[in-house]
């Protein structure tokens with residue numbers, strides 16, 4: 488059987504190579520400290536779990552509206568309208584999806600095709616590139632400057648614009664670098680998109696995980712009508728709900744309509760009872776967000792402080808998000824080899840920076856959402872293996 492050309496054009500993530508090796512080692516009885524994950528280590532708060540149990544007891548187990556349960560859409564639109572003084576309509580401007588990832592995929596399939604170029608700021612999340620290809624587009628990489636700590640620069644993005652540019656994807660706070668796009672940069676990119684009729688996809692999935700002294704600006708605050716813009720968010724990272732698969736997109740009505748067609752003809756709707764858990768967490772999850780942020784910040788500060796004592800590793804200061812991106816190139820320029828070495832000698836798993844596209848080689852990503860003792864152990868083992 489000859490497979491479709493489109494799957495031949497995309498690749499497995501190089502993260503899987505590390506994950507497979509971790510599994511082999513664990514199967515052989517080795518204890519691995521897992522810092523490669525991309526999710527909070529906390530359990531999902533009970534308020535969400537109890538609401539789902541109730542929804543199940545109430546037999547809310549059939550299809551929901553294909554846009555998502557109305558009350559959840561309304562709650563999300565109301566929250567955004569209150570915060571940003573916008574007029575999002577729960578019947579027009581929002582689509583609830585099985586994960587933010589699915590929302591990005593719908594966005595891509597709705598707008599990109601036929602060799603359209605999509606500018607992706609790198610280092611960046613691994614799936615953007617493959618989604619662009621699956622949609623029939625061509626990924627174009629705007630590589631952030633390591634010497635500027637991967638700050639997103641307007642000029643670097645602008646230089647990549649051609650007559651074939653259809654969309655730009657921004658992710659702030661960024662996975663893996665933890666950088667937040669400055670308001671001024673976001674404003675300029677947004678204006679450029681309006682001027683040249685380019686779609687701006689703003690992935691704000693880490694928008695609640697912002698460290699002290701930093702401000703995250705949503706694209707909604709500068710483009711309240713979301714003209715030429717799709718805002719992506721979800722419940723996975725903020726509320727430790729990665730396995731629930733729930734996200735959403737906000738956009739102009741005609742874009743949401745297009746995405747809705749894709750949803751209706753693929754998954755029909757997001758899982759119904761899960762959406763009741765989401766409503767409960769929106770109402771009762773603020774303490775969890777504060778508590779988890781404190782843990783991530785403490786881990787970030789500990790790691791920064793310890794790595795600053797050495798000249799062999801340089802940690803890019805994360806301004807938000809769940810990750811630390813560490814330059815290991817003085818030890819090994821090949822980040823994949825570095826991660827395998829760390830795994831074999833130190834029993835610690837991390838993600839090689841090359842997995843995050845151009846500009847990421849020579850760095851590794853570790854997840855800050857872990858118990859502090861794991862961060863301490865990571866530092867201890869780095870010192871032992873690399874004599875720092």
Ligand code: PLP
Pocket residue numbers: 525585586587588589612658662690692720721722723724729732733734
């Ligand atoms: N966007 C970014 C930058 C991510 O890191 C992730 C998950 O790792 C997602 C989107 C998708 O999240 P989910 O599909 O769990 O909502």
